[in-house]
Amino acid sequence: MNSLVVLLVAALAVSVKCNSEVSFAIDLFDRGDQDKDGELTEKELENVFLAFDTNGNGQITKQEFEDVWVKKLNLGPKIMADELFNKADIIDNDYLDHEDLKLVFKAFDFDGDKSVSLNEFLTKWGSLTLIG
Numbered sequence: 001m002n003s004l005v006v007l008l009v010a011a012l013a014v015s016v017k018c019n020s021e022v023s024f025a026i027d028l029f030d031r032g033d034q035d036k037d038g039e040l041t042e043k044e045l046e047n048v049f050l051a052f053d054t055n056g057n058g059q060i061t062k063q064e065f066e067d068v069w070v071k072k073l074n075l076g077p078k079i080m081a082d083e084l085f086n087k088a089d090i091i092d093n094d095y096l097d098h099e100d101l102k103l104v105f106k107a108f109d110f111d112g113d114k115s116v117s118l119n120e121f122l123t124k125w126g127s128l129t130l131i132g
């Protein structure tokens, strides 16, 4: 897909969502994009992973995910954390590890350039049906 198509798809995906949901997604992207270059790299996603892996054992349990999402970062209700956790747990074994992380990154990186742009992020995010 060329970037214009990606842009159009992103615009379509976000247009059916309410504004608060889009700004929420942009806020999430912004938190992950530590060097603020408008792209999420695998390294930046890895840092997000580390923030959730509170005991540092390389696995994020649902409990850890909920605690960080709801209490530490105050991003939303537990039910939303649960749903995101289940979507991210692509290798369905009740914890998130680097294998899941790789697949999540791939799912967002539509053009395969090893970097997730804001458009890619919004397109994928718009296709996730989240509660709230």
Ligand SMILES: [Ca+2]
Residues within 6 Å of the ligand: 033, 034, 035, 036, 037, 038, 039, 040, 041, 044
């Ligand atoms: Ca970046």
Ligand SMILES: [Ca+2]
Residues within 6 Å of the ligand: 089, 090, 091, 092, 093, 094, 095, 096, 097, 100
């Ligand atoms: Ca898993």
Ligand SMILES: [Ca+2]
Residues within 6 Å of the ligand: 109, 110, 111, 112, 113, 114, 115, 116, 117, 120
């Ligand atoms: Ca990309």
